[in-house]
Amino acid sequence: MTYPEIRLIGVSGIPEVGPGDDIAKMILDATIAQSTPILDGDIIVVTQKVVSKAEGRTVSLHNVNPSPFAIEFALRWDKDPRHVEVVLQESRRIVRMDRGVLICETHHGFVCANSGVDQSNIPGVEQVCLLPIDPDASARTLRKAIYDGSGNDVAVIISDTFGRPWRVGSTDVAIGIAGMIPLDDLRGQMDPHGYILRVALSAVADEIAGATDLVREKISGIPVALVRGMQFVRGEGNIQTLIRERDGDLFR
Amino acid sequence: MTYPEIRLIGVSGIPEVGPGDDIAKMILDATIAQSTPILDGDIIVVTQKVVSKAEGRTVSLHNVNPSPFAIEFALRWDKDPRHVEVVLQESRRIVRMDRGVLICETHHGFVCANSGVDQSNIPGVEQVCLLPIDPDASARTLRKAIYDGSGNDVAVIISDTFGRPWRVGSTDVAIGIAGMIPLDDLRGQMDPHGYILRVALSAVADEIAGATDLVREKISGIPVALVRGMQFVRGEGNIQTLIRERDGDLFR
Numbered sequence: 084m085t086y087p088e089i090r091l092i093g094v095s096g097i098p099e100v101g102p103g104d105d106i107a108k109m110i111l112d113a114t115i116a117q118s119t120p121i122l123d124g125d126i127i128v129v130t131q132k133v134v135s136k137a138e139g140r141t142v143s144l145h146n147v148n149p150s151p152f153a154i155e156f157a158l159r160w161d162k163d164p165r166h167v168e169v170v171l172q173e174s175r176r177i178v179r180m181d182r183g184v185l186i187c188e189t190h191h192g193f194v195c196a197n198s199g200v201d202q203s204n205i206p207g208v209e210q211v212c213l214l215p216i217d218p219d220a221s222a223r224t225l226r227k228a229i230y231d232g233s234g235n236d237v238a239v240i241i242s243d244t245f246g247r248p249w250r251v252g253s254t255d256v257a258i259g260i261a262g263m264i265p266l267d268d269l270r271g272q273m274d275p276h277g278y279i280l281r282v283a284l285s286a287v288a289d290e291i292a293g294a295t296d297l298v299r300e301k302i303s304g305i306p307v308a309l310v311r312g313m314q315f316v317r318g319e320g321n322i323q324t325l326i327r328e329r330d331g332d333l334f335r
Numbered sequence: 336m337t338y339p340e341i342r343l344i345g346v347s348g349i350p351e352v353g354p355g356d357d358i359a360k361m362i363l364d365a366t367i368a369q370s371t372p373i374l375d376g377d378i379i380v381v382t383q384k385v386v387s388k389a390e391g392r393t394v395s396l397h398n399v400n401p402s403p404f405a406i407e408f409a410l411r412w413d414k415d416p417r418h419v420e421v422v423l424q425e426s427r428r429i430v431r432m433d434r435g436v437l438i439c440e441t442h443h444g445f446v447c448a449n450s451g452v453d454q455s456n457i458p459g460v461e462q463v464c465l466l467p468i469d470p471d472a473s474a475r476t477l478r479k480a481i482y483d484g485s486g487n488d489v490a491v492i493i494s495d496t497f498g499r500p501w502r503v504g505s506t507d508v509a510i511g512i513a514g515m516i517p518l519d520d521l522r523g524q525m526d527p528h529g530y531i532l533r534v535a536l537s538a539v540a541d542e543i544a545g546a547t548d549l550v551r552e553k554i555s556g557i558p559v560a561l562v563r564g565m566q567f568v569r570g571e572g573n574i575q576t577l578i579r580e581r582d583g584d585l586f587r
Contacts, residue, residue: 086347086369087550087557093339117338194501244537248500249446250508251579252518252538254545266504285496286504287549293506294546297539297565298339305339313549327503 087314092119093298094307102139107228110307119309123235126310127225128295131243131258132201133306134221135212142169144209156180166202169211173198189214192326193258195245215241218259219322226261238262238315242292255296257288260320265289267316286325287315339566344371345550346559354391359480362559371561375487378562379477380547383495383510384453385558386473387464394421396461408432418454421463425450441466444578445510447497467493470511471574478513490514490567494544507548509540512572517541519568538577539567 096113100106106129114121121127135141149157149164153171157164160183167185171177174187178194187198191214199214215221222239229237241259246252257265265288272283295308348365352358358381366373373379387393401409401416405423409416412435419437423429426439430446439450443466451466467473474491481489493511498504509517517540524535547560 086371087345089343089546089550091341091343091546095338119338249579250538250541251577252536252541254506254538254542256502284504285548286502286506289502289504290506290545290548293542294341294343294549296537296542297546298341325503327501 087312089294089313090309090311091294091298092309092311093295093305094119094309095305097133097304097306100133100136100306102137102141104137105228106133106137107225107232111229111232113307114309121229121233121235121237121309122311124237124311125235126238126240126263126291126313126315127229128240128242128292128299128308128310129225130255130299130306131199131214131218131241132212134215134218134225134241134259138215138221140213140215141210142213144169144211156185159183163202165209166197166200166211169213170197170200173200173213191218191258192323193243193245195243199243199258214243214258219261219320220259222259222261222320236262238317238320240288240292242295244296254289255292255299257292257325258322260288260322262317263288263320264316264318265320265322265325288320288322288325339564341546341565342561342563343546343550344561344563345547345557346371346561347557349385349556349558352385352388352558354389354393356389357480358385358389359477359484363481363484365559366561373481373485373487373489373561374563376489376563377487378490378492378515378543378565378567379481380492380494380544380551380560380562381477382507382551382558383451383466383470383493384464386467386470386477386493386511390467390473392465392467393462394465396421396463408437411435415454417461418449418452418463421465422449422452425452425465443470443510444575445495445497447495451495451510466495466510471513471572472511474511474513474572488514490569490572492540492544494547496548506541507544507551509544509577510574512540512574514569515540515572516568516570517572517574517577540572540574540577 144165147165149168153168154164157167176188179186189198201212218241226239239261240257242255243258244253267285267287270283396417399417401420405420406416409419428440431438441450453464470493478491491513492509494507496505519537519539522535551557
């Protein structure tokens with residue numbers, strides 16, 4: 084009896100990433116070192132932070148001049164006003180602003196806490212890490228570099244950790260994609276028992292990002308994972324197709 | 336070099352499920368038939384529909400008397416008023432009701448379209464399928480039956496397909512759990528580069544449910560998947576810990 088099987092493989096041994104680093108080479112080297120070299124048809128999921136760091140998307144808080152608006156919110160909720168200022172600069176809309184929490188819509192259209200701006204806690208290194216400017220472009224660049232370095236045609240997903248309404252806890256979702264279509268469209272089809280598929284647009288890119296979170300081990304610092312054996316719809320891919328239009332969203 | 340690896344294994348050959356069926360035995364038989372027998376420490380993810388059918392949670396629409404409220408909404412949006420009536424009966428609150436879409440809070444506290452009520456499309460078989468009354472109890476029963484039938488201590492997740500705000504497409508999430516803690520609590524910890532983990536409560540049960548959707552193949556009707564090789568926090572588990580309290584949710 085045949086059955087579908089997918090392997091989720093965490094990639095250990097990726098060194099600390101800095102501006103200008105060749106993360107494609109780091110990934111290729113690390114996957115070879117752990118005897119799981121990349122294969123054609125793999126999906127490579129990379130956390131946003133290593134991509135952002137390689138692209139130099141960090142800001143030293145010493146260079147940030149917070150606005151009066153940022154200062155007032157920060158004072159009220161015991162935040163760093165410079166961090167709040169960067170969050171505001173990374174936002175095109177504040178969705179909710181209450182109890183010290185900033186739920187923002189980023190310039191890309193993602194809705195998440197603090198516009199995805201992460202604060203470092205290294206003493207004396209007061210910097211924050213921003214999302215990539217164009218995560219699809221980042222994914223495309225990485226995909227091409229993997230191809231150039233190994234000859235393998237892979238898909239690339241850049242993931243980040245987002246909270247969500249109604250349910251406790253975060254899940255990893257896709258914020259950038261290359262080489263695959265992020266939605267599986269099953270509309271109009273029915274299952275073998277005659278039930279119409281109730282929700283027939285499956286956000287597979289988000290499910291893949293969440294799946295690889297299970298092997299990525301935030302604490303031990305595994306920022307990359309491979310998804311092997313999955314059938315997916317190839318194509319250029321575009322993360323905007325995962326962002327709900329404001330007019331079609333009953334929740335805005 | 337060691338690395339984390341998880342296998343997602345779809346379970347083929349589960350027969351059509353009816354009221355009173357022993358799905359634990361069906362799962363054990365099917366996993367043996369495809370030479371992937373269940374092992375201690377596996378997580379077994381089962382879609383809601385087979386659990387509901389085994390528990391007799393289907394309703395014949397011929398026995399439903401829609402209220403005037405259900406009839407009016409159904410007429411306006413070209414719905415079956417009996418289906419709308421069942422959805423209302425399965426709800427404790429309507430979250431949104433617009434453009435023919437009913438986003439409901441179920442009696443369990445889940446927020447989803449149509450309170451999880453699925454419509455059959457088999458001609459002449461006008462029935463709908465409801466969520467289990469107590470999905471945690473369903474998961475516990477299944478877990479015990481797997482243990483009794485195989486001697487293996489597994490975790491069980493019951494999954495369903497939910498839409499979500501802001502992002503297009505659905506993902507599978509956990510609606511019942513047994514044998515594992517659904518949230519991974521990383522609060523206060525930091526990654527190796529000194530970044531405080533920004534979102535430090537990871538909804539691993541939802542990530543697992545979504546991951547197995549990738550091998551479950553809605554069209555071909557694979558309703559069960561195994562997750563093998565994952566480190567998880569054992570415990571009784573309780574799906575209520577995944578439901579955000581109304582007072583703490585900025586999105587309600």
